[in-house]
Amino acid sequence: xxxxxxxxxxAQEIETAVELLKAVPSCTATTRIISIMLKEPPKELVHSWPxxxxxAREATAVLLENATNAVSSIxxxxxxxxxxxxxxAPPGVQPTxxxxxxxxxxxxxxxxxxxxxxxxxxxxxxxxSLVMVDIWSAGYYGSEExxxxxxxxxxxxxxxxxxxxxxxKPIEGIRPIVDLNKMEVIRVEEYGHWPLPPxxxxxxxxxxxxxxxxxKPLTIAQPEGASFSLxxxxxxWQNWKFVAGLNAREGLTIHHxxxxxxxxxxxxxxxxxxxxxxVPYGDPKPTQVRKNAFDVGEYGMGMCANSLRLxxxxxxxxxxxxxxLCDSRGRAFTIPNAICIHEEDYGILWKHTDRRLPDTPEGxxxxxxxxxxxxxxxxxxxxxxxxxxxxxxxxxxxxxTGILSLGAVLDGEKPKHxxxxxxxxxxxxxxxxxxxxxDFDIDGMENTVQRVDVVADPVDDANMFENAFQARVTDLETxxxxxxxxxxxxxxxxxxxxxKKTNAAGEPVGYKFIPGDNSTPxxxxxxxxxxxxxxxxxxxxxxxxxxxxxxxxxxxxxxCCGGDGLTSxxxxxxxxxxxxxxFWYTFGHTHIPRLEDYPVMPAAYIGFLLKPNGFFDRNPAxxxxxxxxxxxxxxxxTCDNC
Ligand code: CO
Numbered sequence: 001x002x003x004x005x006x007x008x009x010x011a012q013e014i015e016t017a018v019e020l021l022k023a024v025p026s027c028t029a030t031t032r033i034i035s036i037m038l039k040e041p042p043k044e045l046v047h048s049w050p051x052x053x054x055x056a057r058e059a060t061a062v063l064l065e066n067a068t069n070a071v072s073s074i075x076x077x078x079x080x081x082x083x084x085x086x087x088x089a090p091p092g093v094q095p096t097x098x099x100x101x102x103x104x105x106x107x108x109x110x111x112x113x114x115x116x117x118x119x120x121x122x123x124x125x126x127x128x129s130l131v132m133v134d135i136w137s138a139g140y141y142g143s144e145e146x147x148x149x150x151x152x153x154x155x156x157x158x159x160x161x162x163x164x165x166x167x168x169k170p171i172e173g174i175r176p177i178v179d180l181n182k183m184e185v186i187r188v189e190e191y192g193h194w195p196l197p198p199x200x201x202x203x204x205x206x207x208x209x210x211x212x213x214x215x216k217p218l219t220i221a222q223p224e225g226a227s228f229s230l231x232x233x234x235x236x237w238q239n240w241k242f243v244a245g246l247n248a249r250e251g252l253t254i255h256h257x258x259x260x261x262x263x264x265x266x267x268x269x270x271x272x273x274x275x276x277x278x279v280p281y282g283d284p285k286p287t288q289v290r291k292n293a294f295d296v297g298e299y300g301m302g303m304c305a306n307s308l309r310l311x312x313x314x315x316x317x318x319x320x321x322x323x324x325l326c327d328s329r330g331r332a333f334t335i336p337n338a339i340c341i342h343e344e345d346y347g348i349l350w351k352h353t354d355r356r357l358p359d360t361p362e363g364x365x366x367x368x369x370x371x372x373x374x375x376x377x378x379x380x381x382x383x384x385x386x387x388x389x390x391x392x393x394x395x396x397x398x399x400x401t402g403i404l405s406l407g408a409v410l411d412g413e414k415p416k417h418x419x420x421x422x423x424x425x426x427x428x429x430x431x432x433x434x435x436x437x438x439d440f441d442i443d444g445m446e447n448t449v450q451r452v453d454v455v456a457d458p459v460d461d462a463n464m465f466e467n468a469f470q471a472r473v474t475d476l477e478t479x480x481x482x483x484x485x486x487x488x489x490x491x492x493x494x495x496x497x498x499x500k501k502t503n504a505a506g507e508p509v510g511y512k513f514i515p516g517d518n519s520t521p522x523x524x525x526x527x528x529x530x531x532x533x534x535x536x537x538x539x540x541x542x543x544x545x546x547x548x549x550x551x552x553x554x555x556x557x558x559x560c561c562g563g564d565g566l567t568s569x570x571x572x573x574x575x576x577x578x579x580x581x582x583f584w585y586t587f588g589h590t591h592i593p594r595l596e597d598y599p600v601m602p603a604a605y606i607g608f609l610l611k612p613n614g615f616f617d618r619n620p621a622x623x624x625x626x627x628x629x630x631x632x633x634x635x636x637x638t639c640d641n642c
Contacts, residue, residue, distance in 0.1 A: 251301030531562030
């Protein structure tokens with residue numbers, strides 16, 4: 001099969017890009033390559049693929065000049081090996097923190113005489129080998145320094161021994177400030193003295209005493225192999241076709257999602273991606289008040305992706321895809337098994353028993369295809385799961401796990417803005433806001449978004465038993481009129497339709513957007529993090545497609561002063577009806593920490609569902625045959641709902 005034009009860059013292409021970049025005169029020994037990502041070809045060429053012309057392979061690189069604090073993005077044609085153009089970013093912007101900077105920052109802090117002196121003064125620690133320095137973004141709080149220097153404000157912890165869980169012992173009172181361009185500690189801020197919490201607590205198998213027993217093996221057998229096929233990053237399964245990608249910034253992405261129906265591949269979702277995620281903390285304590293990590297724009301969700309070779313808990317027949325990235329010095333590297341692909345049994349797909357035909361109940365088991373990746377951003381884990389179902393549903397789910405961001409309190413202190421977790425150890429309240437960009441192409445690019453509110457009819461003669469309700473559908477015409485939040489009162493959903501394509505009922509074909517759990521932000525709209533994360537101001541945004549509008553908080557959210565991204569674009573109030581539209585969804589998880597979240601958090605789940613709504617003329621999974629009888633230990637069963 002041909003390579004799909006939206007497959008991510010190969011290791012070879014990353015190397016070609018680095019060669020081209022190193023020949024650019026402005027790329028010097030003090031230049032860092034922050035990222036190299038596929039520059040996606042024009043949509044029209046992808047929709048007509050594999051017809052000629054096959055688009056050239058192109059890439060966009062973001063460079064940071066440490067000597068001058070200047071940022072630029074460079075477009076490269078990898079096919080013809082040429083530079084397409086260099087775009088200087090506005091002065092003062094900061095690109096994502098690179099992985100090398102994380103490591104170098106930790107070393108710089110541990111080597112800093114000022115930091116060592118403060119550490120010794122407060123804690124008597126002279127051996128820094130057990131001190132962990134987590135790079136935390138500096139953010140922006142109105143100071144000149146934040147607009148003119150590349151900064152971080154790391155959080156530090158002490159392990160009890162070299163492999164213990166260091167997060168149990170936060171160094172609360174000390175905040176080193178690091179200039180990453182110079183890679184040096186410019187000062188160490190002291191906020192007071194909090195003794196280290198007294199107790200260690202760990203989660204690893206070799207440390208947890210009295211592990212439970214009684215768990216017998218649960219084996220998923222797929223004796224004939226998996227039902228999906230993989231060609232490069234192209235995946236085919238149960239009428240679905242799409243491409244899975246992973247890039248330095250967004251992490252896992254899905255592209256060109258089609259479903260085979262009516263004897264053709266019907267386009268549904270052109271691109272699905274996480275554009276930003278911000279974790280604002282709700283504690284005004286001076287040591288905690290600046291914590292609000294933008295995990296996509298500041299840390300790079302893809303750069304933080306795990307290799308799932310050893311850390312994947314999926315069962316059954318699993319295939320993996322590698323991700324090819326490069327470090328800030330242009331050394332290509334591979335994250336082996338960054339994307340996991342497997343099938344899961346998912347209970348009942350559909351069932352009916354006709355009581356007059358007692359021997360012929362009809363029921364089918366549901367199966368879903370799971371495409372996932374997991375990123376570790378210092379203490380925290382986020383798992384990203386795209387699920388494809390046989391009935392045309394697509395689901396996106398984030399699994400939040402890992403370790404709480406912990407702080408120290410004094411004996412007897414009861415934290416008002418957090419939860420006491422262990423003696424003298426607390427976890428501040430916080431929220432997690434995700435923004436996902438869904439570029440729908442429902443049966444073509446010309447789509448319209450509708451808001452669907454269910455309302456009760458007025459009580460009048462036409463509603464004599466006062467039972468009537470109906471769906472009120474509003475076509476969204478402009479960006480400003482599309483801004484909205486969820487509404488439980490009207491069971492609000494959204495529908496993306498193509499007015500030029502009709503279904504068997506004569507209505508436009510469409511997909512429904514069904515939100516899951518959500519939260520609104522508790523910080524004031526004036527809070528600095530909210531000015532920078534304007535995408536939390538509304539849960540739904542709709543924009544006309546623009547190649548340059550990919551990230552809800554703008555291209556460079558790190559240390560930005562705000563106003564970029566969705567808030568800025570949608571202020572133009574552009575028309576959005578019957579054209580190529582992009583649907584943006586912000587969803588929040590409010591985390592008031594519990595004792596049960598320690599020492600490692602049981603996964604919390606949040607996401608949304610895309611459901612065909614008049615896209616198919618009938619249940620597309622009616623053609624799923626009954627399950628085959630499979631031996632299962634001593635008993636032999638076929639049952640579709642047990
Ligand atoms: Co949390």
